[in-house]
Amino acid sequence: MAIVDRALVRLLPAVPKPVVRRISERYIAGEELDDALRVVHRLNAEGKMATIDVLGEEITNPNEARAIAAAYRDTFDALDRGRLDSNVSVKPTALGLKLGYDLCRENLESVVAHAGERNNFVRIDMEDASTTDDTLRIYRELRAAGHENVGIVLQARLKRTIDDVRELAELKPNVRLCKGIYLERSAIAYRGFDAIRVSFVQALDALWDAGCYVGVATHDEWLLGQTRERVAARSFGRENYEFQMLLGVRPALGDELVRQGHRLRIYTPFGRHWYAYSLRRLQENPKIAGYIAADTINRLIPGRNGAS
Numbered sequence: 452m453a454i455v456d457r458a459l460v461r462l463l464p465a466v467p468k469p470v471v472r473r474i475s476e477r478y479i480a481g482e483e484l485d486d487a488l489r490v491v492h493r494l495n496a497e498g499k500m501a502t503i504d505v506l507g508e509e510i511t512n513p514n515e516a517r518a519i520a521a522a523y524r525d526t527f528d529a530l531d532r533g534r535l536d537s538n539v540s541v542k543p544t545a546l547g548l549k550l551g552y553d554l555c556r557e558n559l560e561s562v563v564a565h566a567g568e569r570n571n572f573v574r575i576d577m578e579d580a581s582t583t584d585d586t587l588r589i590y591r592e593l594r595a596a597g598h599e600n601v602g603i604v605l606q607a608r609l610k611r612t613i614d615d616v617r618e619l620a621e622l623k624p625n626v627r628l629c630k631g632i633y634l635e636r637s638a639i640a641y642r643g644f645d646a647i648r649v650s651f652v653q654a655l656d657a658l659w660d661a662g663c664y665v666g667v668a669t670h671d672e673w674l675l676g677q678t679r680e681r682v683a684a685r686s687f688g689r690e691n692y693e694f695q696m697l698l699g700v701r702p703a704l705g706d707e708l709v710r711q712g713h714r715l716r717i718y719t720p721f722g723r724h725w726y727a728y729s730l731r732r733l734q735e736n737p738k739i740a741g742y743i744a745a746d747t748i749n750r751l752i753p754g755r756n757g758a759s
């Protein structure tokens with residue numbers, strides 16, 4: 452199956468852009484902020500929260516990174532005006548991490564401060580393992596500077612995650628826990644499907660033992676079940692956790708969570724660079740191409756399991 456996924460990714464640049472756009476439509480809100488706001492409005496009406504991701508092209512100079520920070524500040528203003536229930540998710544490299552630590556920190560702090568003035572929240576996405584140390588360092592510095600409205604992401608795929616949970620515990624971080632999309636070296640990452648699931652559950656228990664609020668970001672039904680069992684066993688309420696899913700992925704599962712009374716936040720990307728972004732994500736993890744292909748086929752062939 453992995454060979455088929457990799458072949459799909461290699462073929463992708465040959466697929467006409469309008470076709471890729473049709474397929475991407477359900478995963479990307481659109482090109483403009485207004486497109487994202489419309490989607491958030493709909494999600495809110497369905498009882499779901501959102502987190503908006505401004506898709507940036509690969510950043511090559513500081514001005515591009517500053518422009519992305521400005522786009523995030525504009526996003527907060529628009530959310531405020533529309534009284535929409537959404538925060539934002541920010542990639543450190545989009546704010547210039549690869550160009551300079553201080554540039555990224557400065558940009559991120561401007562976004563976090565802007566969000567704070569509007570009683571809103573910034574989630575710092577976690578990218579590949581070359582960025583983990585710097586990302587956690589920026590997070591610690593922002594907290595030390597008094598910013599409480601900021602959270603991080605930890606990836607169950609990484610072997611270091613359980614140690615990161617212990618080291619961060621005293622800060623009681625607001626954490627999104629996910630499997631991790633980046634395929635890392637086996638020296639630092641679990642490779643097996645079950646090993647990643649076990650690591651996820653261990654990190655989840657450790658985060659909750661430390662009193663953290665956790666955004667459980669997965670579409671894996673087994674992990675959703677494990678999480679629900681733990682929520683019940685710990686008698687947790689909505690102040691302890693939320694579920695998070697990607698726009699367009701397994702929406703029926705998300706609807707079920709909302710019906711059961713859980714909080715659910717939908718990751719909502721928008722931006723003009725959606726094509727470059729989509730290709731990059733697929734190259735990072737070809738398995739996603741397999742998911743999308745299977746999902747698209749399910750939708751084309753009625754009667755197959757396409758509703759979720």
Ligand SMILES: Cc1cc2nc3c(=O)[nH]c(=O)nc-3n(C[C@H](O)[C@H](O)[C@H](O)COP(=O)(O)OP(=O)(O)OC[C@H]3O[C@@H](n4cnc5c(N)ncnc54)[C@H](O)[C@@H]3O)c2cc1C
Nearest residue numbers: 576577604629630631632668669670671695696697718742
């Ligand atoms: C809200 C949110 C935020 C995230 N933020 C980060 C982050 O900051 N850093 C990071 O490294 N990773 C992030 N991820 C990605 C995550 O790490 C996983 O790569 C991704 O969620 C797939 O893992 P899974 O837990 O859903 O389990 P899987 O076992 O991979 O997927 C379960 C099922 O969900 C479906 N599925 C999953 N993903 C897709 C997809 N993209 N398209 C179509 N179908 C799909 C498939 O049907 C699959 O069988 C995020 C995920 C979510 C939901």
